[in-house]
Amino acid sequence: MSKTVITAEGLGKSYMIGHRQKESYSTLRDVLTSIPRQWWSRLRNPQYHTHENIEEFWALKEVDFEIKQGDRVGIIGRNGAGKSTLLKILSRIIEPTTGKVKIAGRVASLLEVGTGFHPELTGRENVFLNGAILGMGRIDIKKKFDEIIDFAEVEKFLDTPVKRYSSGMYVRLAFAVAAHLEPEILIVDEVLAVGDVSFQKKCIGKMGDVAKGGRTIIFVSHKMDAIRRLCQQTILIEKGEIIKLGPTEKVINHYLAGTGLRSALNDRGPAPDKRMHLRSVKLLDKTWTGKDHFTRNEMGYVEVIYDINAQLKNVHIVCHVVDNEDRVIVSTGDCDVNQRLHSERSPDSYKATFQIPTEILNEGEYSLTFSLGIPYGTIYDQVPNAVRFNLSDLRSEGGPEYMQKRPGLVIKDIQWETEKALKKDMA
């Protein structure tokens, strides 16, 4: 068993929030003027309590966990759940209010891309500056300098002040420095949310390499995809507490299941000024009852009610099936198969039903976005994320632990024919 590198016991962090005060720092003027005011109030009312308008807020409370050497741990949770507070405590930037953490090993934290970059300094100078800030020695940086520049793809602009860099170049250079750190424990916050997609991939790949070297990684992100790719273990935090901790896929599913699934969009009422108008959407199972959770290959239906308020030609209604990373997985329109609908439609209310393609969807959370209008032309009405449902795959849920989500945006069950190879096949 590998050794434990991080142990948190009863970790908590509280902040005092003054109701009148917006800023965390105070001013001398406030302090000086508050003294006579307090005296005066005490004189009038001996029971006066000075901390009346100060409230204690626990950004993190009673957090316990252990991280072993070489683990890659993801931390997920909604905004303001306390993820960043936890990272800041682990990075020694803020002190916990209660509890303690034991850390064995050199920590490098990457809470921001390009911390300390100075716009007036050149790329070369900033590499050294940023390296030193992240805890790299000058000799280390010199040794890796070429590698860093290579990774960042900015050779030509080494001696240009970074204020003239494009934001892409800036981010690439900054991440390149960070990626070449060699700490025993690497703490990374959401920094991969920047830069173009191909560079993001490169970064995740680089971090995967880092982890293969036996180093421990703690990674906070909203991108479930990135967490899946990088982390075996995940911690879900909500309102400052650990809700779930375990294998990534399970924790992510738990998290997604909690984020507002909606089996129906209730009637939005008529809108006579719009030519086409979506009224309601319902998700139904095969017994025609509402449902927001389907399993793969289960029969599921979408029922849409919409109004047409004018005599229209060549219009359609389209549904996009969107995954939780905003990718359209499949789209379908009412005229795709039934060309006849393209012809004239008269004003009325219509009801349409179609089957959810559960047989091709991979596990995950999906939402349906509806658009009504002229194909590739005017959109008369659009409702993003009208309904939201979860799809699970029984094979991985009931099956053994190692059965995880299949790679791939969609799934198709394909039959393989297998037989013993004969001599003539080998020839």
Add this chain to the structure above:
Amino acid sequence: MDQASELIVLEAGRSERHYWQDIWRYRELFYVLSWRDITVRYKQTVIGIAWAVIRPILTMIILTVIFGKVAKLPTEGEAPYAIMVYAAMLPWQFFASSLTGSSNSLISNANLITKVYFPRLIIPASTIVTNLVDFLISFIILLALMAYYHYLPTMRFLLLPAFLLIAFLTSFGVGLLLTSLTVKYRDFRIVVPFIVQFGLYVSPVAYSSSVVPEKYHLLYSLNPMVGVIDGFRWAILGVDSMIYWPGFLLSLAITMSFLVIGIVFYRKMEKSFADII
């Protein structure tokens, strides 16, 4: 890297055992931050160096004319009034810009403090070290000034680094105190320039400390800059300067207590910097 010694325990109110060790480990960050400040200062303004030259010369001329010629205050021994003033301005300018610089240093480096760990003492320290460059430039002007007046230094001149060290410690101690206060009470920023301006008159910069009546000398030396300035004059002006040693020692003691209080106070505040900045 020795793995066994790397165990860190983070707990509320726990004082860091490895703090001073950490400062040593982060010395490279200290060099780099100082280097950054210096590079940026002289890169940003074309007149960066010119400013470092013009400012002390102009101030010296004005103080010499007003206090030496108009008010007709006595100089020390045979020394030209200009040199006497300039000898005091060296440590004073260093002290003044260190106070202003260090008290703003944490706020202007807030992005570092909220994103990375390092011993926070490094930031005000590197700001003060940056001011040594200006000091060096001013020092070269002093040499030129002495050449102009054909004023020869004595062997005491060699002790100047010792007094520079005292000036550094004074700036550091008082600077740390003001730095912590500025983070905590943001409007302290307005108080600092006032302290600096006020200090110029209560310290013997424009005049010799010998004009202060004898019986107040000890009281006067409660100002730590009195000791530093008298020390500089003693080293630069040679036999022309008379130093009041009990006063100097008192100033030195005050400097040391400022340093201790400054560090203790700063260490106490340090952990909450990221929370309140």
